[in-house]
Amino acid sequence: MQPALAPDQAGQLASQLAALACQCLLDEARLAPKPGLVDSRGSGAHQDLTLALMCRSARALQLAFLAMARAAWQQQASTTLREQLGSLGRAGEQAMLQASGGVNTHRGAIWAIGLLVAAAAMDSSQLQASAVCQRAAALAQLPDRLLPAQPRKGELACQRYGVGGARGEAQQGFPHITRLALPALQASRARGDGEVNARLNALLAIMSRLDDTCLLSRGGMPGLTLVQSGAQAVLAAGGVATLPGRRQLYQLEQDMLAQRLSPGGAADLLAATLLLDRLPGMAGN
Ligand SMILES: CC(C)(COP(=O)(O)OP(=O)(O)OC[C@H]1O[C@@H](n2cnc3c(N)ncnc32)[C@H](O)[C@@H]1O)[C@@H](O)C(=O)NCCC(=O)NCCS
Numbered sequence: 161m162q163p164a165l166a167p168d169q170a171g172q173l174a175s176q177l178a179a180l181a182c183q184c185l186l187d188e189a190r191l192a193p194k195p196g197l198v199d200s201r202g203s204g205a206h207q208d209l210t211l212a213l214m215c216r217s218a219r220a221l222q223l224a225f226l227a228m229a230r231a232a233w234q235q236q237a238s239t240t241l242r243e244q245l246g247s248l249g250r251a252g253e254q255a256m257l258q259a260s261g262g263v264n265t266h267r268g269a270i271w272a273i274g275l276l277v278a279a280a281a282m283d284s285s286q287l288q289a290s291a292v293c294q295r296a297a298a299l300a301q302l303p304d305r306l307l308p309a310q311p312r313k314g315e316l317a318c319q320r321y322g323v324g325g326a327r328g329e330a331q332q333g334f335p336h337i338t339r340l341a342l343p344a345l346q347a348s349r350a351r352g353d354g355e356v357n358a359r360l361n362a363l364l365a366i367m368s369r370l371d372d373t374c375l376l377s378r379g380g381m382p383g384l385t386l387v388q389s390g391a392q393a394v395l396a397a398g399g400v401a402t403l404p405g406r407r408q409l410y411q412l413e414q415d416m417l418a419q420r421l422s423p424g425g426a427a428d429l430l431a432a433t434l435l436l437d438r439l440p441g442m443a444g445n
């Protein structure tokens with residue numbers, strides 16, 4: 161049990177968490193070169209998204225993350241908290257749609273990062289990635305009776321292809337982050353690759369294994385397989401910091417753009433990876 165904090169101290173930590181979550185979304189959006197995704201070079205495989213739109217959407221989500229951190233502050237996982245977070249997540253989606261003029265910029269990110277912000281707030285004395293992911297999984301496993309019944313694109317892809325999607329990833333405690341992305345980020349930094357390349361290698365590690373419903377909706381199983389094997393080829397060639405790895409990355413990007421493939425789920429998980437990487441270093445810890 162963490163020691164009780166004065167209310168203003170608790171409020172400050174919740175604000176810091178929300179600001180950090182937004183910063184991670186901005187860092188993900190600006191990181192380049194990301195195959196198929198919006199980045200500082202352009203819109204990737206998207207026709208209705210730009211970097212400016214992604215940044216506006218990211219900033220608009222700070223209040224939703226703050227509300228989630230406050231709601232979860234020193235709470236245990238419960239159906240009441242899960243349903244509160246669900247309502248706040250849907251309000252966040254409305255704020256996102258307002259900021260983006262009706263385009264889905266960050267729905268998957270609100271889900272993953274919302275759960276992780278809430279999980280961090282539940283016990284701010286235990287901010288290591290594994291502990292935070294376990295608490296987020298406990299939340300994601302609880303039912304939300306207020307969830308609207310009609311299934312969305314991701315849900316439909318899950319049913320059609322028999323994969324777990326965004327929900328399954330969270331319910332399992334974000335294994336693509338803890339087992340792949342964070343180790344790839346750390347190994348790449350340790351090799352002296354530089355921060356941009358380390359983050360790109362973490363993204364490629366997620367893409368090499370994730371059953372991303374964005375890819376399944378856009379390109380079916382062939383689209384998902386193309387991306388997974390292309391990302392594996394980049395990593396097998398030595399990663400994005402090497403010349404052979406860079407060549408594989410640009411080949412993968414050409415193949416993805418030709419088929420309008422965008423790994424949106426992997427991008428969300430990269431932003432979540434950056435958050436988990438920075439949580440233990442948050443002021444006050
Ligand atoms: C569970 C969610 C993601 C609904 O997902 P659904 O599968 O129905 O599809 P939807 O197309 O809306 O979103 C899927 C998004 O998740 C991301 N994604 C896709 N595949 C994956 C994957 N394998 N792993 C992680 N993220 C993924 C993509 O960005 C995609 O756009 C979520 O939107 C939801 O239930 N929201 C309700 C509000 C809520 O409960 N919020 C909780 C706040 S903490």
Ligand SMILES: Nc1ncnc2c1ncn2[C@@H]1O[C@H](COP(=O)(O)OP(=O)(O)OP(=O)(O)O)[C@@H](O)[C@H]1O
Pocket residue numbers: 188189197198199206209214263264265266267268269270313374375377378422423424425427428
């Ligand atoms: N840098 C990024 N560029 C593009 N998408 C991103 C980025 N970062 C995260 N995403 C995620 O990708 C998802 C967008 O995927 P996608 O375009 O397939 O969804 P959609 O809007 O439902 O589909 P469509 O555009 O085909 O109608 C968003 O939910 C968002 O969470």
